[in-house]
Amino acid sequence: MKKTTTEEKILLSAKKVFYQKGLKGARMQEIADDAGVNKAMLHYYFRSKEKLFDKVFEQSVESVTPVLMNVFLEDSDLSTKITHMVEMLIDLFLKEPYLSNFIVNELSQNPEKFFLNVLDFEEGLIGKIIPVINQQIQSEIEKGNVNPDIRPAELIINIMSLCLLPIMGQSVLQKTLGIDTERMERFMMKRKQTVTQFVLDAIKP
Template sequence: MKKSKNEKTEVQILEAAKKVFQSKGMDGARMQEIADKAGINKAMLHYYYRSKQLLFEAVFNQAFSLLAPQLNVVLNDDSSIEEKVKNFTSNYITFMIKHPYLPNFIIQELNRNQDFIKKLKENTGFPNLEKFKIKVDEEVNKGLLKPIEADQLFVNIIALNIFPFLGKPLIKAFTDKDEKAYLKFVEDRKTEVANFIINAIKNT
């Protein structure tokens, strides 16, 4: 009973923390608010997670463990590069709409803690690009794609997908969009980004 209760409490904490981090961000989140939302006292929250940073990392790791397998499937299946671009973009944007705090957290941690990426890569589900690279080279050699390095293509895909989340306030200001319009804009990018990349790399 004790083990079951502890596991349930931890799930409650992580779900509460995810909601608070999503609405307040890392800096704006408060441990007391997370404890209140989880239905526990602050002392119990600190028993599970000694600091807000450790709790944030736990929320991130939980989310990343859900995203990484999706990306790995797309990168390593036998589909064409065109299909990979479409599926990767759709999966990534869908996931980030649900977990918008993740991109800023990653950048923050990379700048603050150089060991962060090492710890992240130790996760067995960390995306592997080897089959993606082979597929790109294969389609370039067949003349299906314009000459492009797979690493460059992958970074282009990541950059076009991640920036609307990293630069949300800037994009909303430039485009004069409220929250509802911004979310529609991001949703539309599933098609816009995929088409832009595909049109740029395909031989016609």
């Protein structure tokens, strides 16, 4: 009962190719081949390469933000929240190793492609997260559980750094440490615990 329409097939293949090669590096022919359809079909459904790319980019950002949102805003104490953040981040981006790189790169080349209200400062991810986390950390500091020097925004940046950079640098790690893909996965799975521990140790008073 696999009822994937041509349009969906194209979008799926486009995602695959754009993720790895970027806007300029991708070829319409390659996307068509991967989807098993004619090249003209891409234009029939999406008009142009740029429009197809925009669709992929938009969907990617939109697929990521609600997940992040949920983790950051879930109702639990700080240490379980951190544990979940780490798990979710690693799981999410390990499934799509090229995703983070893709977003970072294409974004830096076309900043105007961004707003996408999803990440809007007022209404979006950051605007909502910071106050909540801020308050939570403040209360933990008052209880004496957390080092008073910790700043919420930086804590989030630190967690994301520890989870994402190894994935973004996967190819470099593979070359320098000789790690293959399966090994990488195991490495990142173990890393869930070590990163969590690392962060928790770092924020202790």
